[in-house]
Amino acid sequence: MRSVREALTASRRAPLLSALGIVTIAFSLFAFGLFGLVAINIRRALDQVEERVEVRAFLGDSVEIESVTAAMKDIGEFPEVSRVDYVTKEKALERARKEMGEFADVFEAGVLPASIEVHLRPGMRSPTIVKSVADRIKTYRFIDDVRYGEEWVEKLYRLRNIASVAGIALGVAFAAVAIIIIGATIRMTVLARAKEISIMRLVGATDMFIRLPFLLDGLVKGVLGGLLALLFVWVANRVINEYFLETIFFDRQLIFLGVVGGAVMGVLGSLFSVGRHLRRI
Amino acid sequence: MIRLTDVAKEYPRSGVALAHISFAVKKGEFVYLTGPSGSGKTTILRLLYMDDKPTQGEVWVNGVSSKTATGREISRLRRRLGIVFQDFRLLEDRTAEANIRFALEVTDAPKATIRSKVARVLTQVGLASKATSFPRELSGGEQQRVAIARALINDPFVLIADEPTGNLDERATRGVFQLLRDINSSGTAVIMATHDLDLVRRSNYRTIELNHGRVVFDSSESPASARPFEEPYEVRETPPDSTERI
């Protein structure tokens, strides 16, 4: 009870710096959050894309059906492969016409080659695995060409990695600043209360008892910063949803994790500072 | 109860502050610690309440050793010590009563007994009527009494006082001395660093004199006549009517 009261007094002594501390924690978590949001949405997009990831191998014109069947059996036994389908020239044409709609007439019978469609198992759809499967299929003599939507799968992966790295870097930078600012606030309070603290020590107050208000102060600021960041990210998400594209938001666990992250930053800032400055009193 | 064995204290920058200090203080004893400025009185007292550790030797206080004491043990030990300084160390924004209560509040003492304990020590130091005065409304002597009351609140087995009368005029000084004597006669040991040789000489308590960080005289080991008071040394606070030769 006393600690809570003193924690609040500490913040009241330096209201501007305290507010700044909360806001930087919020910025830090906002950076994490925003890029986290990008990451989970790309993740979701990848999951959807991956379900359709397939390797398509186009067949040469003069192929004996027996060797194709044998090859399909081979490929079907690759550990990454779930299913292999044969697509005849006629079926390819029909499919292309359906997809192109009004441009259907540009395709003439016999223009599109026959192909085999290789579906991959879930979890076996990352760019490297897809590429390795495609490379193995290429080795069959009668395969003309292999396609597997390589560029855009890779692009999405790369985008996600960039978003993660940028988010982590920015978030860590803000976190460092937040810890420094929280530390500075604590420093001011410790110095302002130097005499009181030295008397507390003299009459036998424990170190923990002396530190507790400062740690609580950091904790409260961290949680407030976390909630503020949550608000920022939520608003950002709403805006994107409204004007750009449909996105998903964090689930409860991730939100909780974010607020805990704020609390950890606040407590760490206090801990470092209080340890350093109490030693000098 | 208190024992120092071959204690040395060396500071990184100012060098040797204490060397080969060995003495013991018995329960209920009254000890003056005298010596010129810089001789190490404050340093010894700080070792006693474990504000610092000796660089050599060992300090034992009430079963706690300077070699092994943890932070928690030191806190617990200090609850059984009373510590008083020249500059009182009162909190300006609290009344006398609140200053005394502070010592109990920050050590998780049972709430129920706080009120009666504070009243008791205020009466003991003769300040019952000034309970609600702020430090700025009290004379120096009264402020020191408040500080002593705070030191007494936990029933200490020893009162450690570092020049408690250094900032007081002669009358207030005598009052505080008398108070310390009364406290001692009720069984609390008192260890007091002081420059006030006049008062030291007038009372018959044990005196340990330091010079350059060494014990040069301990009245419990030498006959009283051997006191080296002829040796003049600097006295910072001299009462106006003092007959002391400087």
Ligand SMILES: Nc1ncnc2c1ncn2[C@@H]1O[C@H](COP(=O)(O)OP(=O)(O)OP(=O)(O)O)[C@@H](O)[C@H]1O
């Ligand atoms: N914290 C410290 N850091 C470095 N040197 C110190 C420290 N405290 C004391 N000293 C040195 O130790 C020596 C003894 O100092 P101490 O304060 O114990 O003397 P004293 O007898 O209390 O003097 P005074 O009568 O003036 O109070 C001095 O030379 C002083 O400079």
Ligand SMILES: [Mg+2]
């Ligand atoms: Mg001193």
